[in-house]
Amino acid sequence: MLKCTRVIELLPDYSxxxxxxxxxxxxxxxxxxxxxxxxxxxxxxxxxxxxxxxxGLQPPVGLFNAVRNRIEAGEAVRERRPWxxxxxxxxxxxxAMGMAVLAIALPFTVPVQPSYQPIEISMHGxxxxxxxxxxxSSIRQHAMSAxxxxxxxxxxxxxxxxxxxxxxxxVSDAAVENGGRSQR
Amino acid sequence: xxxSAPWLVAALCLAVGGGLLYQRTRRVDAGPLPAEEVVxxxxxxxxxxxxxxxxxxxxxxxxxQVEAKVLQSAEGNxxxxxxxxxxxxxxxxxxxxxxxxxxxxTKRLSVARRRGPGATAxxxxxxxxxxxxxxxxxxxxxxxxxxxxxxxxxxxxRDAAHWRRLWIDPKTWFLLASExxxxxxxxxxxxxxxxxxxxxxxxxxxSEAQFSPPADLIRRYASARRGDTSxxxxxxxxGKLVGFxxxxxxxxxxxxxxxxxxPTPCACKxxxxxxxxxxxxxxxxxxxxxxxxxxxxxxxxxxxGDPRDQMTAFRRHGAYFYLIVGDMPHxxxxxxxxxxxxx
Numbered sequence: 001m002l003k004c005t006r007v008i009e010l011l012p013d014y015s016x017x018x019x020x021x022x023x024x025x026x027x028x029x030x031x032x033x034x035x036x037x038x039x040x041x042x043x044x045x046x047x048x049x050x051x052x053x054x055x056g057l058q059p060p061v062g063l064f065n066a067v068r069n070r071i072e073a074g075e076a077v078r079e080r081r082p083w084x085x086x087x088x089x090x091x092x093x094x095x096a097m098g099m100a101v102l103a104i105a106l107p108f109t110v111p112v113q114p115s116y117q118p119i120e121i122s123m124h125g126x127x128x129x130x131x132x133x134x135x136x137s138s139i140r141q142h143a144m145s146a147x148x149x150x151x152x153x154x155x156x157x158x159x160x161x162x163x164x165x166x167x168x169x170x171v172s173d174a175a176v177e178n179g180g181r182s183q184r
Numbered sequence: 185x186x187x188s189a190p191w192l193v194a195a196l197c198l199a200v201g202g203g204l205l206y207q208r209t210r211r212v213d214a215g216p217l218p219a220e221e222v223v224x225x226x227x228x229x230x231x232x233x234x235x236x237x238x239x240x241x242x243x244x245x246x247x248x249q250v251e252a253k254v255l256q257s258a259e260g261n262x263x264x265x266x267x268x269x270x271x272x273x274x275x276x277x278x279x280x281x282x283x284x285x286x287x288x289x290t291k292r293l294s295v296a297r298r299r300g301p302g303a304t305a306x307x308x309x310x311x312x313x314x315x316x317x318x319x320x321x322x323x324x325x326x327x328x329x330x331x332x333x334x335x336x337x338x339x340x341x342r343d344a345a346h347w348r349r350l351w352i353d354p355k356t357w358f359l360l361a362s363e364x365x366x367x368x369x370x371x372x373x374x375x376x377x378x379x380x381x382x383x384x385x386x387x388x389x390x391s392e393a394q395f396s397p398p399a400d401l402i403r404r405y406a407s408a409r410r411g412d413t414s415x416x417x418x419x420x421x422x423g424k425l426v427g428f429x430x431x432x433x434x435x436x437x438x439x440x441x442x443x444x445x446x447p448t449p450c451a452c453k454x455x456x457x458x459x460x461x462x463x464x465x466x467x468x469x470x471x472x473x474x475x476x477x478x479x480x481x482x483x484x485x486x487x488x489g490d491p492r493d494q495m496t497a498f499r500r501h502g503a504y505f506y507l508i509v510g511d512m513p514h515x516x517x518x519x520x521x522x523x524x525x526x527x
Contacts, residue, residue: 087188087191088188093190093191094190096190096191096193096194097190097193097194099194099197099198100190100193100194100196100197100198101197102201103194103197103198103200103201103202104197104200104201104204105201106201106205107201107204107205108204110205132485132488132489132490133451133488134451134485134486134487134488135485135487135488135489135490135493135496135507136488137451137487137488138471138473138487138488138496138507138509139495139496139509141448141460141471141473142469142471142509142510144296145443145460145462145469145471146468146469146471149467150226150227150230150231150359150362151231151254151256151262151359152239152359152360152361152362152376152377152378153359153362153374153376154262154264155239155241155252155254155264155376156241156242156243156248156374156375156376158264158276158285159241159243159248159250159252159266159271160243160246160248161285162266162271162274162276162285162287163246163248163270163271164246
C-alpha cells in the first residue's frame, strides 16, 4: 500500500497516464480511500486545464536542443541593443542640447559683409594744398583723362578737375563780359 | 517621449538656426559668374545704364568731400550737379559731342570736346586690359543704395598694395560704389558711393536737352580752356607738331600702355605747345607732361611742381622738363622720371 507522500510525488505522471499499470493501480487504490490525495489530484488537474486553456503555444521544434548546444559551446552572449538606442543615452541627449545652443548662436557669429561704410577721414582746412596754376592745370588735365571710367568714378575725377584750377574765386558778370572770353 | 525631447529641441533649433544663417549670408543671383566676368560686365553693360541718383565722393589727399546728383542716358550722356562743399552749384553736362562745366560762382562755362567713354568695343578693350593687370576676387555682398551689390576686390598684379573695392549691382552691372586704396583699408585714395539710385525705364528716358546747358548760359559764359580739348597723336607725329622730339619712358610700370599723345599748352612766358602722354592700365591713369621746346626758358617749371604733392613728381633734365601725375607710390613716379633722364 502506497503512502500519501509517495502518491503525491506520482500524481503528475499519473495525471498524464505515464505510470506503468501496476503503479497506476496502486495509486487508484490509494485515491479511493484517501481524501487528501484526491483533493491534491483535483487541484493539479485544474492547474493543467488552465495551462491547456491559456498556454497552448508550442515552442519551435529543436529550441531546447539549440539553446542547450549554444550554452555548452559558450556562445551565449548578451543581446546587443539597436544603434538608435544610443540617442536615448545621457551623453547623446547632452549633445543634442549643445547642438541646439550652437544652432542658434552660430548665425550670429558668422561674419557678414558689412554694408558700405565710408571711411571717416578728417578734412580740415579750406581746400587743397595751394598749388601753382600751372600744376593745377596739369592735375586738371590728368583728372579729366582719368575720369573716362565708369560714372561712379567720373564724379570724383570731375570734382578733382574742377577744384584743381581754383574754381572758387567769385567773378562778377561785368568781369565775365569784359574778360571771361579771353580764355578762348 | 520625454527621453527624445532634447533631440526634438535640437532639431527645432537647427531649423531656426539654418534659417537665420541663410538670411545673413544669402547670395543674390549672380549665377555661376566668376569675378572677372562680373567686372567685365560692369565695364561694358554697366556703363550704359540709364539712371538718376545721388552720390558722395571723397578724395582725402585733395580734401574733397562732395555730394552730387547725377543723370545718365543709355547713350552714355550725363549730367552731374554738385550739391555740397566748394563745388555746390557746379554742373557738368556731357552729350555726344561736348562736355560743359559751369561754375555759377566764377560765372565760367568751359566747353571741351567730349573725351569718353568710348564705343562699346573700346569699353570691352578697357575691360580686357583691366583684367590683364588686376586680379578680381568676389568678396561677398553688401547692401548699398537700397540694393544688394556684389563686392569685388581688384588687386594690381604689379603692385599688390594698390587695390580697389567695387560694389556692383548684379541686376544691371552698374557700379554703385568704388574705393581705391594704397596699402591698408585705412589708406583711402578715393571713394565714390551712390546713396540713392533709380534706373530709368524707356518711358522715363531723359531728353537730349538735359545734357546741354541752356542756350542763354552758353551765349553768356561759354569759353574754351587751354588744354581741355586736344587731338590725339602718335608721339612721333606730336613731336613734329610741337617742335621737339617726344621722349617715352623706358621704365613704365608693368601693365601700362600708351593711350595717346596730346598737345598741351606750356606755362612758360613764350607761348607754345608741349606734350601730354596719357597712359593707362585699364583702371588707373598716368599722365606724363614734357616740354623740350628750344625757346622755353631753361629755368621754367613748365607744368608746375610741388615736392609736397604725393600724386606728382617733376624733374628737369637739360632742355626737357617733365611732370608726371598718377595714383601710385611716389617712388614709382620717380622711377619713370629716372628712365627719361637716361635718354
